[in-house]
Amino acid sequence: MSAPVDLAHAPAAPTRSTGAPDPQWLAELHDDVVATSGETRTVLAPATGEPxxxxxxxxxxxxxxxxxxxxxxxxxxxxxxxxxxxxxxxxxxxxxxxxxxxxxxxxxxxxxxxxxxxxxxxxxxxxxxxxxxxxxxxxxxxxxxxxxxxxxxxxxxxxxxxxxxxxxxxxxxxxxxxxxxxxxxxxxxxxxxxxxxxxxxxxxxxxxxxxxxxxxxxxxxxxxxxxxxxxxxxxxxxxxxxxxxxxxxxxxxxxxxxxxxxxxxxxxxGGKNPLIVLDDVDPERAARQAAYACYSSMGQLCVSPERIYVQRGVADAFTEALVRTIEGLVIDPSPRSTGDVGTLTSHAQLDRVRGHLDDALAKGATVLAGGVHRPDLGPYAFEPTLLADVSPDMACFAEETFGAIVAISVVDDDDEAVLAANAGDYGLNAVVLSGSVPRARRVAAALETGSVNINEGYRGSFSSIAAPMGGSKQSGLGRRNGxxxxxxxxESVTIAAANGPIAPPNSAREWRRLEQPMLLLLRAQRALRRR
CATH class of the missing domain: 3.40.605.10 (Aldehyde Dehydrogenase; Chain A, domain 1)
Known part of the structure; x- marks a missing residue:
């Protein structure tokens, strides 16, 4: 067990009434940056757009x-x-x-x-x-x-x-x-x-x-x-x-x-993560799962789904339920809010989301939910958005939006869903929603991603610290966690010592004497299945 932690010298928390940092605490924290230039950069609060x-x-x-x-x-x-x-x-x-x-x-x-x-x-x-x-x-x-x-x-x-x-x-x-x-x-x-x-x-x-x-x-x-x-x-x-x-x-x-x-x-x-909805789901439950997966942190998460493939048998019921769920999300970026979602983090993020939306609408996409900038709620507040009729010539079709926009398409069966999900350059995370976990596991096994979450958007794999996390294809190299x-x-270092009763051969004569015993050793290890 670790020793008890002394909290007596814990730094002051940000001011509870406004969410603004305590000035003394902020100055002490700034001192921990390795910086001697004397230059600073103004950081804006996403909720207000103010310094x-x-x-x-x-x-x-x-x-x-x-x-x-x-x-x-x-x-x-x-x-x-x-x-x-x-x-x-x-x-x-x-x-x-x-x-x-x-x-x-x-x-x-x-x-x-x-x-x-x-x-x-x-x-x-x-x-x-x-x-x-x-x-x-x-x-x-x-x-x-x-x-x-x-x-x-x-x-x-x-x-x-x-x-x-x-x-x-x-x-x-x-x-x-x-x-x-x-x-x-x-x-x-x-x-x-x-x-x-x-x-x-x-x-x-x-x-x-x-x-x-x-x-x-x-x-x-x-x-x-x-x-x-x-x-x-x-x-x-x-x-x-x-x-x-x-x-x-x-x-x-x-x-x-x-x-x-x-x-x-x-x-x-990066990622352009797929979410597959199989035709055995409870539409209402699946809609709640999908909405949280897609719009948590306003979609500004590398493992958030940005494209939904729903099977035809449940497409109408699921889409209607998802639209209702999205429209019911409470947007409140204020520091003391209890809303469901907050805000985009910066003007650059707002510009990127609006750029993808404007491009999609100009090329024939349909807004099923959201699609509205809400400056009345915050400078970068944006309604979680669901698009239909997204085509390959649109920026949001294959490029990572990284915020608030998700496209939905209808597929006929498991194979078509897998092919659509595996298309593209990225392979970070995928989601499968199903009433049957064994069926979902079969679909998951065919997906070309570093992680797959069944009946959950990303928290299952993201929170599994003992399991590796990373991507395939253009989504990265190597793994964190686990x-x-x-x-x-x-760096792994092998240290080998010759310290047994038999010395390794050092001459032609010693090699001739030990060749047959060494062959016998190979055959014995093979028979015993020794690695």
Whole structure:
């Protein structure tokens, strides 16, 4: 068990009445950014469009300094061992839970999410801390393996932390995505230099503060900010291993840079996720499941469905129920709201959504629900939108919208649904809604995606911290979470020792004498099915 967490020195929470950050707390948090330029960037609150705070900006020299200090801290952290790292991460778990209201507030004021969808992030961050604290030793401990010549060679595998991880995360799920990349790096014995997206840097800085309060050396996790083209590249140019979440276009550039330096990179990229509705569903229940999956966080989630394929036998009933469900969603981006959905996060997101909608309508698409900008509710508020008659010449047909627009199409059977779902360049997540889980599993097995959720949109796989998460095709390389998420931060080292009663051959005569016994050994291992 970890020691009790002392909350006496917890930083002040954002002001409860307005949702605005406490100025003193904000100044202290800004001090944790590695930034010496003196320049700042104004971050706007999605709920109001008004300035939220002035974020300090880093320079490439700041990034270099962060890596230097983190490398030094990493040496002691790697030597500290699993038990010490476990204790720190479990204390961090307890702090995240204890400070949940503060984190919920931060997620809401920086991203415009509803309370429930902000709580998802807190839950996920705590779960990531707990899993990696408890799993690291069993996944990464040194272990003996079968050697090619038993009794002659003893072979063991150990894992060495790669050094300093360069982590780049986006604004849309700032707390959970940071935790899912940073926690395993720390548990594996690495240091971290993280490039935080300016829109949601406060969440990352506050998560870092919780880790430091739990006993993490301050220099072990450095946070830098600034333009991706300069600061992000400065991070990837120095990192010993890269963890990136973002667009496919940027991911390709990072992959090319990593290949030049021969450093590993895990990349979770874009998606155009399908949702399949089989003809054995309860239409009302399926509509509620689909609406949450598609419009949680206003669709600004890489694993959210953007295209629905409903089988003809239930198409009318499901579509009618889905339209009613969407029209019943309460939109309220205010920090203290209890609405079902919040708002788009920025003017850029609003422009992208409106651009896809205008393009689709100009080319013949039909709005079944939503499709209206709601400045009366907030500057970036937009009604969750369902489109029919979407064709391949429309931008929203195959491009990721990343917000509030979903297209629905009718298919005849399971095979047509699978073919439609597998079409396209992406393969991140898929959803199958069915009254029969065995039937849904058969459909899921044919889908070309990194994860499939049955009768649930994304939370089943997203919350399964012990299971790998990632994409296929243009949706990325590598996996976060689970043993795979830990192993991306280590190098495997094989240590073999010749210490048996029989020495390996070192001359032609010794080879001739041992050739037949070695053939017998191969046949015996085959008969015993020894690996």
């Amino acid at each position: 939220l705070h002035e974020l300090p900006l880093s320079t490439p020299d700041d990034v270099a300094d962060a890596f230097a200090r983190t490398r030094l801290a990493h040496l002691a952290w790697a030597r500290a061992g699993f038990a010490h790292r476990r204790k720190v991460l479990l204390r961090a778990h307890d702090l995240i839970v204890a400070r949940r209201e503060q984190f919920i507030d931060l997620v809401r004021i920086e991203t415009g999410k509803s309370r429930g969808q902000a709580f998802e992030e807190v839950y996920q961050a705590a779960a990531a801390a707990r899993y990696n604290a408890l799993a690291a030793r069993s996944v990464l401990r040194s272990r003996r393996v079968h050697s090619g010549a038993p009794t002659v060679i003893d072979a063991r595998v150990r894992y060495r932390p790669r050094g300093v991880a360069g982590v780049i995360t986006p604004w849309n799920f700032p707390l959970s995505l940071a935790a899912m990349d940073v926690m395993p790096a720390l548990a594996a014995g690495c240091g971290v230099v993280q490039k935080a997206d300016e829109q949601a840097a406060l969440n990352i800085l506050e998560l870092r503060r919780a880790l430091v309060d739990a006993g993490l050396p301050g220099d072990l996790w450095a946070v830098v900010t600034g333009d991706g083209a300069t600061i992000g590249e400065a991070v990837t140019d120095r990192a010993d291993v890269i963890a990136f979440t973002g667009s496919t276009a940027t991911g390709r550039r990072i992959a090319a840079k990593a290949a030049e330096r021969l450093v590993p990179a895990s990349l979770e990229l 043993p795979d998420g830990l192993k991306r931060y280590v």
